[in-house]
Amino acid sequence: xxxxxxxxxxxxxxxxxxxxxxxxxxxxxxxxxxxxxxxxxxxxxxxxxxxxxxxxxxxxxxxxxxxxxxxxxxxxxxxxxxxxxxxxxxxxxxxxxxxxxxxxxxxxxxxxxxxxxxxxxxxxxxxxxxxxxxxxxxxxxxxxxxxxxxxxxxxxxxxxxxxxxxxxxxxxxxxxxxxxxxxxxxxxxxxxxxxxxxxxxxxxxxxxxxxxxxxxxxxxxxx
Amino acid sequence: xxxxxxxxxxxxxxxxxxxxxxxxxxxxxxxxxxxxxxxxxxxxxxxxxxxxxxxxxxxxxxxxxxxxxxxxxxxxxxxxxxxxxxxxxxxxxxxxxxxxxxxxxxxxxxxxxxxxxxxxxxxxxxxxxxxxxxxxxxxxxxxxxxxxxxxxxxxxxxxxxxxxxxxxxxxxxxxxxxxxxxxxxxxxxxxxxxxxxxxxxxxxxxxxxxxxxxxxxxxxxxxxxxxxxxxxxxxxxxxxxxxxxxxxxxxxxxxxxxxxxxxxxxxxxxxxxxxxxxxxxxxxxxxxxxxxxxxxxxxxxxxxxxxxxxxxxxxxxxxxxxxxxxxxxxxxxxxxxxxxxxxxxxxxxxxxxxxxxxxxxxxxxxxxxxxxxxxxxxxxxxxxxxxxxxxxxxxxxxxxxxxxxxxxxxxxxxxxxxxxxxxxxxxxxxxxxxxxxxxxxxxxxxxxxxxxx
Numbered sequence: 001x002x003x004x005x006x007x008x009x010x011x012x013x014x015x016x017x018x019x020x021x022x023x024x025x026x027x028x029x030x031x032x033x034x035x036x037x038x039x040x041x042x043x044x045x046x047x048x049x050x051x052x053x054x055x056x057x058x059x060x061x062x063x064x065x066x067x068x069x070x071x072x073x074x075x076x077x078x079x080x081x082x083x084x085x086x087x088x089x090x091x092x093x094x095x096x097x098x099x100x101x102x103x104x105x106x107x108x109x110x111x112x113x114x115x116x117x118x119x120x121x122x123x124x125x126x127x128x129x130x131x132x133x134x135x136x137x138x139x140x141x142x143x144x145x146x147x148x149x150x151x152x153x154x155x156x157x158x159x160x161x162x163x164x165x166x167x168x169x170x171x172x173x174x175x176x177x178x179x180x181x182x183x184x185x186x187x188x189x190x191x192x193x194x195x196x197x198x199x200x201x202x203x204x205x206x207x208x209x210x211x212x213x214x215x216x217x218x219x220x221x222x223x
Numbered sequence: 224x225x226x227x228x229x230x231x232x233x234x235x236x237x238x239x240x241x242x243x244x245x246x247x248x249x250x251x252x253x254x255x256x257x258x259x260x261x262x263x264x265x266x267x268x269x270x271x272x273x274x275x276x277x278x279x280x281x282x283x284x285x286x287x288x289x290x291x292x293x294x295x296x297x298x299x300x301x302x303x304x305x306x307x308x309x310x311x312x313x314x315x316x317x318x319x320x321x322x323x324x325x326x327x328x329x330x331x332x333x334x335x336x337x338x339x340x341x342x343x344x345x346x347x348x349x350x351x352x353x354x355x356x357x358x359x360x361x362x363x364x365x366x367x368x369x370x371x372x373x374x375x376x377x378x379x380x381x382x383x384x385x386x387x388x389x390x391x392x393x394x395x396x397x398x399x400x401x402x403x404x405x406x407x408x409x410x411x412x413x414x415x416x417x418x419x420x421x422x423x424x425x426x427x428x429x430x431x432x433x434x435x436x437x438x439x440x441x442x443x444x445x446x447x448x449x450x451x452x453x454x455x456x457x458x459x460x461x462x463x464x465x466x467x468x469x470x471x472x473x474x475x476x477x478x479x480x481x482x483x484x485x486x487x488x489x490x491x492x493x494x495x496x497x498x499x500x501x502x503x504x505x506x507x508x509x510x511x512x513x514x515x516x517x518x519x520x521x522x523x524x525x526x527x528x529x530x531x532x533x534x535x536x537x538x539x540x541x542x543x544x545x546x547x548x549x550x551x552x553x554x555x556x557x558x559x560x561x562x563x564x565x566x567x568x569x570x571x572x573x574x575x576x577x578x579x580x581x582x583x584x585x586x587x588x589x590x591x592x593x594x595x596x597x598x599x600x601x602x603x604x605x606x607x608x609x610x611x612x613x614x615x616x617x618x619x620x621x622x623x624x625x626x627x628x629x630x631x632x633x634x635x636x637x638x639x640x641x642x643x644x645x646x647x648x649x650x651x652x653x654x655x656x657x658x659x660x661x662x663x664x665x666x667x668x669x670x671x672x673x674x675x676x
Contacts, residue, residue: 009479015486053475080478081471082511083518084538084575085568091541096548102482102507105489115548123550 001116001159002026002044002177006036006059007051007078016049019105024139024152024159025112026180031055033062040071044176046116047074049108052081052090060093067094074115076108113137120163129165129216132201134158143201150200153178157193161206161216170213236416243408247401255397262393263386270382271344274358277302278342278375281314282360285324287367294324294371304328309350311378318369336372347376354379418442422449429456430564432527463520467568470514477510508635515639520566521646529570531561531593531600538571539591542578552588553578561593563600563669565647573643576636577604577663584608584661595669600649603664605656616653616661640665 003020005027007013017027028043030036033054040048052059063075077095079086087098097111113136117125125137131144139155141148150158156178161169174190194214198206207215233241277300284298294316304312305326315334317323323333332350334357337343342360349355357376364371418441425438436453439446481503488499539555546553563570574591581589581604589606611619619637640663641651649667656662 009483012479012483012486015483019486019489080475080482082474082514083467083471083568084571086471087575088537088541088571091544092537095544097545101478102485102503105486118548 001046001112001156002028003112004028004030004036004039004043004045004048006030006033006048006054006062008032008053008055009051016105016108020109020112021152023105023109024155025109026156026178033057033059037062037065040066040073041069044173045073046119046177047076047112049076049078049112050095052077052079052086060089060095063090063095064093074112074119076111076115078103078108110137113139116163122163127162127165129162130205130218132162132205132216134162141201143205148200150197154193154197154200157190158197158201161214165216166218168209168212168215173213235419236412239412239416240409243412244405247404247408251397251401251404255393259386259390259393262389263382266382266385266389270356270377271358274344274356274375274377275342277314277377278358278360278373281316281375282362282373285316285362285364285371285373287364289366292322294318294322296324300326311349311353311355311380313349313355313374313376315372315374315376317372317374318367319372320369334374334376336374338372346379349376349378356382418445425449426452430528432529463566467518470518474510474514478507481507481510511635512639512642515572516642518568519572519643519646520569522565522648528562528564529567531563531570532557532559534567534570535574535593538575538578542575542582545582546589549582550587551582551585553582554588554590556591557593558595561595561600563595565600565667565669569643569647573640573665574602574604576640576643577602577665580604580636580663581606581608581661586660589660598669600667600669601664602667603662605658605662606660607656607658608660610655610660611653620651620653637663 001024003025005013005017005020007016007029008031010031013029013031017029020027028039028045030039033056036048036050039045050059050063054062059077059079063077066075074096075094077090077098078101079090079098080101081087082100090098096115099108099111114125117123117127117136122136126133126135128134133142134140135142136159139159141150141155141158157174160174160177171190179189194206194208204217207217209215280298280300281296284296286295286297287293288295296316300314302312304310305314305328307328308330309332310328313326313329313334315323315325315329317333317336319336319338325333329350334349335347337345337359339359340361342358345357345359347355347357355376356379357374359372359374361370361372363369421438422441422445425434428434429437436456437449439449439453441449485500485503488496488503491499535557543553543555574593578589578591585606585608587607589604589608591602591604593600593602595601620641637651637653644651644665644667647667649665652664652666654662654664
């Protein structure tokens with residue numbers, strides 16, 4: 001899960017980013033609205049965490065301009081303003097949820113996961129594909145009821161495939177959502193990680209569609 | 224309402240109209256009575272003078288004929304009524320014995336002689352029971368020993384008729400005058416009090432939110448009042464706005480560092496983390512609580528009436544969106560066309576905090592209803608969450624001043640709502656909802672517009 005954190009306060013942005021990364025998320029930071037605006041329209045994110053008090057204009061203004069441009073990704077607003085008149089302005093600009101400062105990382109994680117899950121059309125916190133299930137709240141993966149231990153990057157990869165299921169996910173999309181923008185992984189890295197996942201989850205859990213990408217195999221029960 | 228109380232509250236125009244009416248009803252009849260009395264006196268005097276001169280004519284014409292031993296008269300009185308029988312105008316000369324001389328009009332009747340010395344007026348009842356004014360004088364004639372009683376009497380009916388005619392005219396004109404006076408004072412009061420009415424209309428317009436300040440194109444005395452009201456209104460708004468801006472800025476300045484500390488605290492070992500967290504929470508709650516208090520406007524002195532549905536629309540839409548994201552069902556039912564005088568942001572705070580609490584605890588649904596019952600605005604929010612025990616409910620409502628106490632997970636929001644409600648003279652009541660969750664009910668007394676409109 002790759003998210004954009006728009007926060008002008010550097011210590012807060014770095015602290016929150018590292019906490020979220022510890023939880024297995026991929027986080028990019030934008031220090032102002034302009035940078036965020038550029039990143040949102042060029043990069044692909046699963047969600048945005050948006051602080052309302054930005055140096056270049058109110059966060060709600062940036063948010064409503066994104067919504068006008070048709071950018072529909074989930075946005076979680078972070079606000080220091082307690083008053084409902086401010087919160088209501090955020091919602092009418094198109095925010096999906098909010099967290100007031102100060103917050104606990106767990107709350108942001110909880111809200112973000114719920115938003116991303118919802119954006120993919122899953123209402124229930126536990127997503128099942130075949131005998132594999134992913135608890136989006138706790139980031140626990142089980143195979144046929146047995147817990148499976150994954151690295152952060154493996155978890156991101158699987159999480160993206162599970163959220164997208166039964167859609168086919170291209171290598172490019174995986175590169176965008178699972179790996180750091182600067183790292184530029186070659187396709188080999190993805191192949192290696194997919195095969196590691198297959199070892200942990202079963203050889204038929206992830207299908208490779210030549211020239212298209214990967215897909216979670218849905219009808220595990222049949223095999 | 225007691226009469227004294229009612230009298231104190233009588234509108235100025237009514238007071239003036241009533242006093243004008245009393246004046247007209249007292250002064251005009253008094254003047255009428257006085258005029259009528261004077262007129263009657265004047266008419267009577269004129270009548271008596273006429274009788275006197277007639278008497279003198281009779282006296283001048285009377286003589287004693289010694290040869291015939293009879294009284295004779297040589298003069299005509301020039302008034303034909305003395306010749307018409309029982310016309311009401313009579314004269315008579317008698318010596319108290321057998322010698323009597325009368326006007327033809329007296330025919331066979333005689334006037335009673337009173338034997339009073341000098342000249343005297345009397346009222347008598349004459350022939351045909353007519354009231355007569357009689358003037359009598361005793362004279363002596365040369366060659367006649369003994370006193371002659373000379374009398375002239377005339378019908379008082381003439382005087383009465385004259386007076387009655389005058390009175391009819393008098394009362395007619397008095398009534399016309401009275402009516403005219405009442406109408407004119409009415410117009411005068413209307414014109415004189417027009418500026419007061421304008422300032423009242425203007426206040427009403429401010430109350431209904433059609434104007435932001437009181438009209439100032441008024442007479443000098445009122446203009447100062449209007450300007451003073453405007454100054455107070457502006458100051459009020461400025462103070463509230465300044466309080467809110469300051470609170471917002473302080474919130475922003477305080478909360479980001481607290482947020483940084485919170486994220487940093489998550490990296491500490493377990494026991495330090497606990498202590499740190501609870502201190503940070505205390506800090507945050509103190510800030511939230513005092514900011515909520517600083518941002519509240521409280522009861523408005525002369526604010527516009529707010530359409531509750533319009534004021535709460537952004538909050539409700541936001542909560543609805545949020546509820547959708549969190550898979551909760553949110554029902555809201557606000558009585559339409561509900562207009563209430565309350566600060567818009569305070570109302571948003573109250574409802575927003577109640578809904579925020581509900582959304583955080585609800586299992587599958589929560590609801591908001593808003594109605595007016597009598598002079599109370601009733602807002603209630605219920606959820607199907609775990610609810611609260613009676614002790615916790617008591618604590619949540621009364622927490623306001625005891626912020627330093629360690630708290631359980633229930634939101635500070637309810638304490639803030641309780642404070643805001645109290646600030647507006649109302650209260651927050653917590654109960655268990657129909658489906659086992661929490662029912663939070665805020666009642667706020669409505670400040671009725673001064674004009675009752």
